[in-house]
Amino acid sequence: MRIVVLLKYVPDITSDRRFADGRVVRDPAEGSLNELDENAVEAALQLVEAAGDGEVVAVTVAPATADIAVKKAYQMGVHRGVRVTDEALAGSDYFGTTAALAAAVRRLGEETPVDLVVTGMAALDGLGSVVPALLAEELGWPQLTLAKSVALADGTLTITREVDDAVETLAAPLPAVLSVTDSANSPRYPNFKLIMAARSKTVEEWTAADLGIEPSEVGLAGARTVTVEAAPRPPRPEVELVVDKGEGGLALADFLIRNDLV
Amino acid sequence: MTRPTVLVFLDSPERTVEEVRPSVLELITLGRSLGRVDVVTLGAPSVAVLATLGTYGVDGVHQAVLPTSLPEDVYRVTPVLASVLATAASRLDADVLLVPSTFAGKEAAAVAAARLGAGLVVDASSLEWSAEGGPLRIAKRVFAGTWDTVSTVASDPAVVTVRANAVAAEPAAVASSPEVYALPVEAAAPTVTVVSRQLKERAAGRPALEEAAVVVAGGRGTNGDFGPVNDLADALGAAVGATRDAVFEGWFDRYIGQTGVTVAPRVYIGAGISGAPHHRGGMQASQVVVAVNNDPESPIFEISDFAVVGDLADVLPQAAEAIRAHKQGS
Numbered sequence: 001m002r003i004v005v006l007l008k009y010v011p012d013i014t015s016d017r018r019f020a021d022g023r024v025v026r027d028p029a030e031g032s033l034n035e036l037d038e039n040a041v042e043a044a045l046q047l048v049e050a051a052g053d054g055e056v057v058a059v060t061v062a063p064a065t066a067d068i069a070v071k072k073a074y075q076m077g078v079h080r081g082v083r084v085t086d087e088a089l090a091g092s093d094y095f096g097t098t099a100a101l102a103a104a105v106r107r108l109g110e111e112t113p114v115d116l117v118v119t120g121m122a123a124l125d126g127l128g129s130v131v132p133a134l135l136a137e138e139l140g141w142p143q144l145t146l147a148k149s150v151a152l153a154d155g156t157l158t159i160t161r162e163v164d165d166a167v168e169t170l171a172a173p174l175p176a177v178l179s180v181t182d183s184a185n186s187p188r189y190p191n192f193k194l195i196m197a198a199r200s201k202t203v204e205e206w207t208a209a210d211l212g213i214e215p216s217e218v219g220l221a222g223a224r225t226v227t228v229e230a231a232p233r234p235p236r237p238e239v240e241l242v243v244d245k246g247e248g249g250l251a252l253a254d255f256l257i258r259n260d261l262v
Numbered sequence: 263m264t265r266p267t268v269l270v271f272l273d274s275p276e277r278t279v280e281e282v283r284p285s286v287l288e289l290i291t292l293g294r295s296l297g298r299v300d301v302v303t304l305g306a307p308s309v310a311v312l313a314t315l316g317t318y319g320v321d322g323v324h325q326a327v328l329p330t331s332l333p334e335d336v337y338r339v340t341p342v343l344a345s346v347l348a349t350a351a352s353r354l355d356a357d358v359l360l361v362p363s364t365f366a367g368k369e370a371a372a373v374a375a376a377r378l379g380a381g382l383v384v385d386a387s388s389l390e391w392s393a394e395g396g397p398l399r400i401a402k403r404v405f406a407g408t409w410d411t412v413s414t415v416a417s418d419p420a421v422v423t424v425r426a427n428a429v430a431a432e433p434a435a436v437a438s439s440p441e442v443y444a445l446p447v448e449a450a451a452p453t454v455t456v457v458s459r460q461l462k463e464r465a466a467g468r469p470a471l472e473e474a475a476v477v478v479a480g481g482r483g484t485n486g487d488f489g490p491v492n493d494l495a496d497a498l499g500a501a502v503g504a505t506r507d508a509v510f511e512g513w514f515d516r517y518i519g520q521t522g523v524t525v526a527p528r529v530y531i532g533a534g535i536s537g538a539p540h541h542r543g544g545m546q547a548s549q550v551v552v553a554v555n556n557d558p559e560s561p562i563f564e565i566s567d568f569a570v571v572g573d574l575a576d577v578l579p580q581a582a583e584a585i586r587a588h589k590q591g592s
Binding site: 098122127129130144146163166167168176181229230236237243246256259261 | 275339340341344364365366368369370371372373375376377379380381382383384385399400403404405407408409410411412413414415416417452453454455456457458459460461462464470472476498520521524528529531543550552554558563564565566567568569570571572573576577578579580581582583584585588589
């Protein structure tokens with residue numbers, strides 16, 4: 001069982017941001033592994049453990065600061081980590097990011113076949129939730145997204161999910177792309193042995209050229225959307241605060257009525 | 263510039279199209295401000311649906327006809343839905359494709375954009391043409407509602423998923439009589455099998471949480487009693503939601519938050535909710551935020567327009583009664 005788990009390094013929600021060169025630039029010093037990717041790591045480790053043997057390879061597309069995220073995955077038990085880093089990839093849109101991830105998965109597959117790609121349900125900084133579907137399309141693999149539960153038997157992956165208005169059970173043969181929600185499992189805490197082992201593990205660095213990625217098709221050069229403006233929103237006006245002394249409910253109703261909200 | 267063509271995905275939970283959801287009416291309203299509006303559907307629209315679409319000024323209805331070789335139950339699987347959207351956009355030479363921002367809608371829009379070579383923006387809050395025939399400006403609220411960005415699309419068409427409540431749905435000044443056209447769609451059988459699919463029951467008389475104009479949500483402070491939350495929601499005709507904690511406690515079934523439902527109603531009322539980042543990420547784009555909490559230090563007060571420090575079991579029923587009295591009087 002060989003599984004690729006995709007990681008994203010996300011900046012702290014409160015970190016400073018500025019708009020420059022057509023994208024929002026964030027202070028890279030404050031960041032961590034996207035919390036929802038821990039569910040992906042956990043799902044991948046459980047599947048390899050159930051299979052009895054195998055390998056989990058973490059892949060991220062990011063500058064070197066993202067090694068913190070890969071190290072976190074090492075502490076959970078991930079075997080190998082790859083970071084795709086290239087100036088040409090900066091400012092990639094969903095399609096550029098997907099192209100880089102797909103190229104990394106293909107490259108790993110040339111070494112030894114990859115059975116499954118696992119991702120989190122979203123990155124908490126962007127919340128787009130579209131990269132797993134795009135990656136499946138790019139690889140030509142079936143997609144099983146937003147799984148609440150995952151079961152593998154005889155080479156068929158079966159998931160249950162609650163999406164929009166429906167509860168669904170979906171199945172597909174491997175290789176496939178799987179995304180898991182935060183209710184799919186409880187990510188394990190790193191143990192001492194793995195924390196120590198993670199210290200000496202390095203992260204492999206691949207460039208766009210290593211993966212045969214055409215620089216004009218990724219990054220800002222290849223982006224099909226251009227951010228032309230970005231600005232922080234003005235602070236909210238001061239809250240109108242009422243302490244309930246027996247008439248708090250009336251005050252609430254009055255607020256809604258006088259603002260024409262009822 | 264000729265009048266732009268806007269294609270709206272008329273999403274429906276089942277293959278038959280028996281209603282036009284508020285989120286779709288909003289997209290049609292938005293679409294009319296950009297150009298002529300056609301819709302694409304997965305099934306035959308009912309007479310009532312066609313009448314509604316006429317009221318909203320829709321020009322044409324394109325009903326997907328999938329290959330008979332496809333299993334009946336795969337029509338909503340992302341690669342198939344993407345084929346429907348991409349085929350319709352190509353056939354109409356659409357300038358803009360608008361899709362409701364649901365999980366299924368976002369995935370299908372993304373894959374359709376990939377196939378069309380089109381630019382993609384998800385979770386947009388507004389769209390407008392620049393002056394003098396310039397590009398489409400697509401606004402969205404990002405980073406948990408703290409920043410606004412505007413994007414343009416470098417590669418036509420613009421494929422955009424739009425959040426519910428981004429605009430108020432309004433019928434057209436002049437009604438239309440939309441024609442229904444068959445839209446043959448080529449799609450290979452997907453490798454995913456739909457083993458089962460069950461629609462969730464919507465609470466009777468309540469709007470859908472993701473589309474509601476008013477939302478009342480309960481958190482840990484309810485201590486498991488959603489009675490006062492339901493009472494106020496009934497008085498307001500609001501949808502009911504909860505925090506992730508409350509759902510994990512088994513007190514309610516659907517949660518608002520970064521990994522749950524994202525809401526952006528006209529009014530959000532949070533009761534017994536402290537305002538953890540997870541929950542705020544799912545409601546921060548609400549237009550007016552009201553909070554009731556007995557802890558005066560609750561972080562949710564920082565993003566509220568109006569707040570009551572008090573016990574929700576006292577405050578909510580009193581507010582509900584006053585609102586009912588107001589509605590009867592007016």
